[in-house]
Amino acid sequence: MALEKLGKALNSALKKLARSKTVDEATIKEVVRDIQRALIQADVNVRLVLQLTKTIEKRALEEEPPAGASKKEHIIQIVYEELTKFLGKEAKPLEIKEKPTVLLTVGIQGSGKTTSVAKLARHLQKRGYKVGVVCSDTWRPGAYYQLKQLLEPYGIEVSGDPEEKDAVKLAYEGVEYFRGKDVDVIIVDSAGRHKEESGLIEEMKQISQAIKPHEVILVIDGTIGQQAYNQALAFKEATPIGSIIVTKLDGSAKGGGALSAVAATGAPIKFIGVGERIDDLEAFDPKRFVSRLLGMGDIEGLLEKLEELQKQQAVSEEDLEKFLKGKFNLKDMYAQLEAMQKMGPLKQVLQMIPGLGYSLPDDAVRVGEEKLRRYRIIMDSMTEEELEHPEIINYSRIKRIARGSGTSTAEVRELLNQYNQMKKMFKSMDKRKLAKMAKRFNFGGFGI
Numbered sequence: 125m126a127l128e129k130l131g132k133a134l135n136s137a138l139k140k141l142a143r144s145k146t147v148d149e150a151t152i153k154e155v156v157r158d159i160q161r162a163l164i165q166a167d168v169n170v171r172l173v174l175q176l177t178k179t180i181e182k183r184a185l186e187e188e189p190p191a192g193a194s195k196k197e198h199i200i201q202i203v204y205e206e207l208t209k210f211l212g213k214e215a216k217p218l219e220i221k222e223k224p225t226v227l228l229t230v231g232i233q234g235s236g237k238t239t240s241v242a243k244l245a246r247h248l249q250k251r252g253y254k255v256g257v258v259c260s261d262t263w264r265p266g267a268y269y270q271l272k273q274l275l276e277p278y279g280i281e282v283s284g285d286p287e288e289k290d291a292v293k294l295a296y297e298g299v300e301y302f303r304g305k306d307v308d309v310i311i312v313d314s315a316g317r318h319k320e321e322s323g324l325i326e327e328m329k330q331i332s333q334a335i336k337p338h339e340v341i342l343v344i345d346g347t348i349g350q351q352a353y354n355q356a357l358a359f360k361e362a363t364p365i366g367s368i369i370v371t372k373l374d375g376s377a378k379g380g381g382a383l384s385a386v387a388a389t390g391a392p393i394k395f396i397g398v399g400e401r402i403d404d405l406e407a408f409d410p411k412r413f414v415s416r417l418l419g420m421g422d423i424e425g426l427l428e429k430l431e432e433l434q435k436q437q438a439v440s441e442e443d444l445e446k447f448l449k450g451k452f453n454l455k456d457m458y459a460q461l462e463a464m465q466k467m468g469p470l471k472q473v474l475q476m477i478p479g480l481g482y483s484l485p486d487d488a489v490r491v492g493e494e495k496l497r498r499y500r501i502i503m504d505s506m507t508e509e510e511l512e513h514p515e516i517i518n519y520s521r522i523k524r525i526a527r528g529s530g531t532s533t534a535e536v537r538e539l540l541n542q543y544n545q546m547k548k549m550f551k552s553m554d555k556r557k558l559a560k561m562a563k564r565f566n567f568g569g570f571g572i
């Protein structure tokens with residue numbers, strides 16, 4: 125996996141948070157310090173680390189969790205969001221619009237450029253594109269054979285001539301050759317001597333003029349850490365770089381530094397190299413990458429839950445008024461039980477409110493789906509009056525309701541008990557605090 129060490133360190137910071145009993149300023153500061161340490165060890169630029177962690181800390185201290193989410197969940201969400209932004213926020217996939225789309229890859233020697241060209245060719249082939257690869261590296265004749273060896277097993281043709289000394293001619297003729305071959309994508313590999321050699325930049329420009337690529341792809345070695353920043357900038361100045369592949373993120377201790385440095389130049393990282401095999405190329409999506417990095421298998425689920433909760437946040441003033449006046453009937457209870465089933469235990473939500481400190485029995489507020497369905501059946505046999513004023517339900521009404529709904533008197537009583545328990549609980553709450561809480565959490569469907 126890419127950036128395994130960084131992932132482990134970030135994950136253990138978040139685990140520590142999950143285990144802590146309270147989430148106060150000291151806890152938040154400790155988590156932030158752990159994140160700082162993890163990033164600096166991954167060679168992320170110190171200034172960038174400080175900026176990032178300051179934002180995380182500020183948000184964690186100042187923002188309120190959305191309704192139904194715990195403080196801890198909210199902090200995890202903040203860390204996730206900020207790290208995602210840090211790495212470029214949105215995925216920027218490589219687009220193949222025209223036929224043929226011509227891609228020129230550049231990068232310094234040893235960056236993993238030739239390997240990446242082969243990986244990209246295979247990646248596109250797997251997505252249904254017919255690909256042709258041109259080798260224009262006149263400095264390392266081995267590159268041509270390397271490409272052939274990697275790609276021929278997949279039926280991907282490579283054009284080149286290890287004897288030819290004119291790189292521009294090789295690139296141009298290679299592209300023309302594939303234009304006549306009805307391919308969808310042509311990938312041109314170029315030579316990779318050191319960036320400071322003006323000859324390399326000159327050659328890159330000439331090739332670019334000759335073949336007019338739709339996109340220039342820069343390949344950067346992930347093991348160079350934050351130095352990737354200057355390298356990306358140097359290339360960006362010479363040619364319009366459309367996308368970047370950061371290689372060798374498997375096992376590199378400095379990969380986090382390279383990724384964040386490249387993201388900081390504003391150049392879009394479209395792929396990452398995560399191994400030596402031809403299939404070890406991944407389309408880069410900051411969101412997916414960070415959730416995997418944090419090792420939270422359920423982070424996607426958590427984020428979905430938070431989104432869902434934000435959507436549900438439409439409590440009407442009327443509902444609130446009604447409840448604060450002490451009106452709480454069977455219909456309200458049903459709506460609340462239903463909402464709670466979706467949202468998770470009320471207990472957890474209430475315990476997040478400082479000073480409220482209610483200790484609620486879980487089963488007072490949480491019922492299973494099957495039970496909720498039975499409640500619905502029972503309530504369908506009640507009159508409007510009974511639903512609005514459950515206190516009028518006496519024994520003979522219980523018998524009638526049980527008969528009408530095909531349930532037992534015990535079940536009807538159970539429903540009424542649940543109602544009484546919840547009513548008592550809500551009554552005992554401090555209405556002022558409750559109003560504040562309801563505003564803060566903006567409960568929809570909760571009746572409070």
Ligand SMILES: Nc1nc2c(ncn2[C@@H]2O[C@H](COP(=O)(O)OP(=O)(O)OP(=O)(O)O)[C@@H](O)[C@H]2O)c(=O)[nH]1
Nearest residue numbers: 233234235236237238239316371372397398399400
């Ligand atoms: N572990 C790992 N190794 C990689 C990755 N990408 C490339 N390599 C290795 O890095 C070395 C250099 O890669 P090449 O593709 O040959 O180098 P290059 O940048 O094309 O070099 P020139 O052709 O001289 O410009 C090779 O041993 C590759 O197997 C990667 O994502 N992970």
